[in-house]
Amino acid sequence: MSMSATNDKKAVIIGAGQTGRGFTARMVASSDYRISFIDTSEELVSQLNEDGAYTIHYYNKGLPPVRIANVSAYLAGTEEAVEEVATSRLTFTAIGESNLPTLVELLVKASLLRKGLGIHGPLNVITCENGTAPGNVLRKALKAANSSVESDIIIAESAIFCTTVNLSETRLDILSENYPELPYDGEVLTGDLGIPCLVPTERFPLLLQRKIFTYNCISACVTYLGAFKAYDIYAEAANDPDVSYLLDRLAEPLNQALSVKLGFDLEDQHQFSKRAVAKFSDYTIVDYVDKNARDVARKLGPTDRLIAPAQMILETGGDPSVLALVIAAALHYAKREREASTTASTSTEEFDFAAVLMKWSGLSSEHPLMPRVTHYYDELEQIGRGSGKDWTKLIGGI
Ligand SMILES: NC(=O)C1=CN([C@@H]2O[C@H](COP(=O)(O)OP(=O)(O)OC[C@H]3O[C@@H](n4cnc5c(N)ncnc54)[C@H](O)[C@@H]3O)[C@@H](O)[C@H]2O)C=CC1
Ligand SMILES: O=P(O)(O)OC[C@H]1O[C@](O)(CO)[C@@H](O)[C@@H]1O
Incomplete structure (x- = not known):
């Protein structure tokens, strides 16, 4: 892998389901980041790679649908998935709070690879999960795994108010509210992320x-x-x-x-x-x-x-x-x-x-x-x- 291909404006979304594909991706698409997905579902990963794009329709029929294009996807548990996280500037999770501990191996491997590749800066993870402290769930799991990379991974929480459902008669299309922004913990993840729809928010744990x-x-x-x-x-x-x-x-x-x-x-x-x-x-x-x-x-x-x-x-x-x-x-x-x-x-x-x-x-x-x-x-x-x-x-x- 060439160094120039690493840590560019790339966001990886772990969990290509309703929120990951239908809301988080739309938020990221307000920027010039490239989007990739990681999922445990082989079918979903194949469909995303075959089609490379899908459409988000709004409940409000008066609004034009949004096309999310040029996406790629990787199966969880593969080396490609680890590389993808290691070389991304931002990693989002949208897999359900109780599944977060299953990400420990991926994040530890990705963090070590990142270091090995000489990429500066921590792994930045944003949880898109319902729960009062999903970040703590993930931190606790990383700690329990006795990994040495804990301090190399920043975990910030976000709050999802947007309702999103699968359009079951299609392969990948989504039906969603036109919710305009994703507030996240701006005191944990500081600095400009370069994504207009992501809004750094103070006193975030209380708001969540x-x-x-x-x-x-x-x-x-x-x-x-x-x-x-x-x-x-x-x-x-x-x-x-x-x-x-x-x-x-x-x-x-x-x-x-x-x-x-x-x-x-x-x-x-x-x-x-x-x-x-x-x-x-x-x-x-x-x-x-x-x-x-x-x-x-x-x-x-x-x-x-x-x-x-x-x-x-x-x-x-x-x-x-x-x-x-x-x-x-x-x-x-x-x-x-x-x-x-x-x-x-x-x-x-x-x-x-x-x-x-x-x-x-x-x-x-x-x-x-x-x-x-x-x-x-x-x-x-x-x-x-x-x-x-x-x-x-x-x-x-x-
Ligand atoms: N759908 C909605 O309207 C809303 C969902 N949320 C939150 O969004 C999160 C995701 O929910 P949905 O997208 O609705 O669920 P979903 O079931 O549609 O999608 C979850 C995806 O994560 C994948 N997954 C599970 N474990 C994984 C792992 N270890 N690695 C990679 N992929 C994995 C599944 O295969 C699935 O594709 C949850 O925390 C939920 O509480 C919050 C507000 C609204
Ligand atoms: O996985 P959970 O916690 O049910 O969260 C998902 C739900 O949250 C909501 O935004 C509101 O409860 C629903 O639209 C959505 O189905």
Whole structure:
């Protein structure tokens, strides 16, 4: 490899899925960087190399689609993928927070190769993942691997507000919101990146927490309540009268708690949460309940969108009932997933929702949320999943 071919304006995006291909790539394409992808899916990598381009369509049909061209792709685990990261100026991840630890080998090898090639400067990694601290997840994994390159890798987080879905009737095309920018942690990754759509932002960890605990918390409410009511289309779930009522009941204790705990102005916080509800209720943004429901274990994690805000509500004297009900609905979703994936011979095994919750969330059996979740889990069981069920008694006391 010639030195002149290294560290030029090249960005590699690990994870060529909906966000990586449909949003991160569009942000990078606002510059003169060349874009390549790394993915574990052989099919996706082949398609990207065969076509070399694809189109991002907007929900807003009035906007012209964006063509992303001259892209190449590499299979994760190959030497080419390592070289690509080693010689790129920026590396983005969009693979799901829980998959980040699988990148350790790639990043360590790439960092060592970078040094070996005499390329100056650290590997700059930007996470495009939902989570309150995806950067820490990756840093912790690098540390656990006892790698000597930890200090040669800068990991900055970004926040994704843009909804993006695959256009399943095409090979690679994407349907996305026209979200204009990608805010990232400008205190961790300093200097001009030369990408206009990337916006360096101060106090980023706080903003990311606020996003996950408000926007993604509300999204999880729509998702798991909607899934129990058997909706497929996300906006239909958000507009269901019972779901709307519950979102309304959540606003006060949630915003009060976040305002106290994170220090945001209460009125500003109310507006922030209102904008999230308005977006999720927008029928023109076609999204799917199942897509949003994936990875229940992550979403019931101790620092994620349901448990952490519920804890904050309790600590600030508010009523966490809506979140307890959503947690119960999420556990029913997990139960259905388990049943669907279990073979007939093992399907008689009881789903112990309390044990599952304690394992994923780290809550103890004495935690005040446990009896509330148990109550709603049992109530949901009685009502049964489906549309047209009467939720009057279930939500009457909230
Ligand atoms: N799709 C959306 O509307 C939004 C997604 N996000 C976040 O974006 C991230 C990605 O989500 P999506 O793009 O929706 O998922 P996706 O499932 O469409 O894409 C993920 C891609 O990563 C690949 N992948 C998984 N592990 C990998 C590895 N170790 N190395 C290389 N590739 C790997 C998968 O093959 C897949 O192509 C997640 O953190 C999600 O929370 C955030 C906001 C909106
Ligand atoms: O993987 P997660 O955390 O569900 O995040 C992806 C989701 O986040 C959202 O932006 C809002 O919840 C959805 O549009 C998207 O499906």
